[in-house]
Amino acid sequence: MKKIDLLSGLSKRELVELDACTRCGNCVQWCPVVTAREDQGNTPMEKLRKYREMVQDAHGLRARLFGPRVDEEKLEKFAQELYECTTCGRCGAVCPVGIHCQELWVDVRAIMRRQGYGPQEKIDAARDILEEVHNPFDLPMEERNRWIPEGLEIAEEAELAFFVGCELAYKAKEMPLGAVRLLEASGIPYTLLEEEWCCGFPPYVLGERGRVFRGEVEKNVEGLKAKGVKKVAPYCPCCLAVMRRGWPEVVDVPFQVVHLLEVLSDAVREGRLAFTKPFEARVTYHDPCYLSRGWGDGEELTREPREIIRSIPGVELVEMEHNRKLSLCPGAGGGLRRTNLELSHDMSVPVLKEAEETGAEVLLTACPAVYERFKMTVSEGIYRPKLKVMDILEFAAAQL
Ligand code: SF4
Ligand code: SF4
Numbered sequence: 037m038k039k040i041d042l043l044s045g046l047s048k049r050e051l052v053e054l055d056a057c058t059r060c061g062n063c064v065q066w067c068p069v070v071t072a073r074e075d076q077g078n079t080p081m082e083k084l085r086k087y088r089e090m091v092q093d094a095h096g097l098r099a100r101l102f103g104p105r106v107d108e109e110k111l112e113k114f115a116q117e118l119y120e121c122t123t124c125g126r127c128g129a130v131c132p133v134g135i136h137c138q139e140l141w142v143d144v145r146a147i148m149r150r151q152g153y154g155p156q157e158k159i160d161a162a163r164d165i166l167e168e169v170h171n172p173f174d175l176p177m178e179e180r181n182r183w184i185p186e187g188l189e190i191a192e193e194a195e196l197a198f199f200v201g202c203e204l205a206y207k208a209k210e211m212p213l214g215a216v217r218l219l220e221a222s223g224i225p226y227t228l229l230e231e232e233w234c235c236g237f238p239p240y241v242l243g244e245r246g247r248v249f250r251g252e253v254e255k256n257v258e259g260l261k262a263k264g265v266k267k268v269a270p271y272c273p274c275c276l277a278v279m280r281r282g283w284p285e286v287v288d289v290p291f292q293v294v295h296l297l298e299v300l301s302d303a304v305r306e307g308r309l310a311f312t313k314p315f316e317a318r319v320t321y322h323d324p325c326y327l328s329r330g331w332g333d334g335e336e337l338t339r340e341p342r343e344i345i346r347s348i349p350g351v352e353l354v355e356m357e358h359n360r361k362l363s364l365c366p367g368a369g370g371g372l373r374r375t376n377l378e379l380s381h382d383m384s385v386p387v388l389k390e391a392e393e394t395g396a397e398v399l400l401t402a403c404p405a406v407y408e409r410f411k412m413t414v415s416e417g418i419y420r421p422k423l424k425v426m427d428i429l430e431f432a433a434a435q436l
Contacts, residue, residue, distance in 0.1 A: 040094045040106050045147055053135045054091065057084045063127035063137065068365045069120055072382045078117045080127040080137045086114050087144060115153035118145050119375040123241060124365035125329035139331045145243030155375055159242045162374060167248045170233040171202040180232065183209040188216060193263045194227040198296065199270040202234050203404035211404055214429030215271055215296060221436050222303035229259045237278040250286045257287050271296040271429065273326030273403050274369065281331050295327065297402065301340035304347045311435040314350035320396035321345060321353065322387065323363035324403035341402050341428055348435045354394045364390060368409035384413040388421040400428045
């Protein structure tokens with residue numbers, strides 16, 4: 037009889053969560069995937085029910101007495117459904133008993149991956165690319181530092197390291213360029229890794245936690261240690277999330293992890309960073325899932341970006357209907373662009389429409405995945421909003 041293990045790797049909290057759902061239905065109303073799909077069979081609430089049932093079949097009293105019941109078809113279908121989730125955390129933000137599916141599903145993906153269910157080929161391919169070139173885009177390592185402008189002075193060693201991340205280094209280059217201009221203007225000494233590898237978020241969130249994930253993390257941690265770093269500041273919210281949750285699972289992390297917007301908003305508050313060029317217009321801001329909600333009880337990093345935006349003279353910041361902990365997810369995260377691009381496309385449109393409804397001329401983002409997601413929505417003609425999409429670092433650096 038086939039052996040099955042559906043519990044190893046879950047924390048005590050997650051084991052309790054599996055049994056805690058009251059079936060109130062809040063998560064169903066707030067899940068952006070359910071809204072986009074209109075599929076009541078694959079809600080967070082239903083996934084919890086299905087997984088609990090399968091755990092019962094594999095580990096319950098009956099399974100102990102007569103052996104586990106393994107329904108291959110049911111397991112495979114469930115494993116596929118697990119990837120129809122962007123791990124945005126909205127369900128966790130509204131759940132009255134505090135069930136955080138955004139984390140639970142990521143750990144259940146790791147379990148299903150170990151058991152051989154789910155989109156194995158896609159995950160194998162993503163893992164192999166990462167092992168080869170240390171970024172998820174299959175681009176050469178030699179191109180990673182091409183964003184660095186000529187003459188940029190970077191300290192060899194410093195207490196603060198700016199962790200660039202793959203999406204900034206290869207795709208959204210406006211972001212690292214804005215970041216270094218703002219750090220320079222603040223007079224904050226910082227260093228960078230000359231040979232930075234992927235943070236490991238893409239395999240981690242897909243449930244691949246083996247040798248390749250560990251290798252990426254170890255390489256970065258060793259490099260940062262060698263530079264005497266005490267504080268690491270990524271900008272990408274996914275880098276931040278995996279550094280705080282995933283890195284300590286495989287290595288000892290001997291430094292603090294903060295978000296770059298925390299560093300910059302401190303500089304604004306202390307008067308070290310000021311903007312001189314006014315921007316006389318209305319802007320709105322989209323809270324990225326992993327900054328406003330994060331994993332676990334959430335990051336709640338919502339004040340810092342607003343402080344920076346409001347410190348720019350002339351700017352009128354207007355809020356989108358759904359903001360902070362309840363911001364809409366545009367379908368950029370959780371590996372969805374890799375596993376279900378069509379769903380990711382569909383999810384991006386309501387966010388752009390909601391931003392337009394504010395009457396703003398500019399929509400500011402603080403997540404490279406979201407920024408790239410919107411760019412793709414426009415370039416592929418899926419939806420063309422009547423406002424400009426800019427990253428907060430790019431926008432702020434232009435007002436120095
Ligand atoms: S994390 Fe987001 S996409 Fe996933 S189940 Fe919860 S609300 Fe839905
Ligand atoms: S919000 Fe929480 S308790 Fe309510 S149905 Fe969803 S998971 Fe269950």
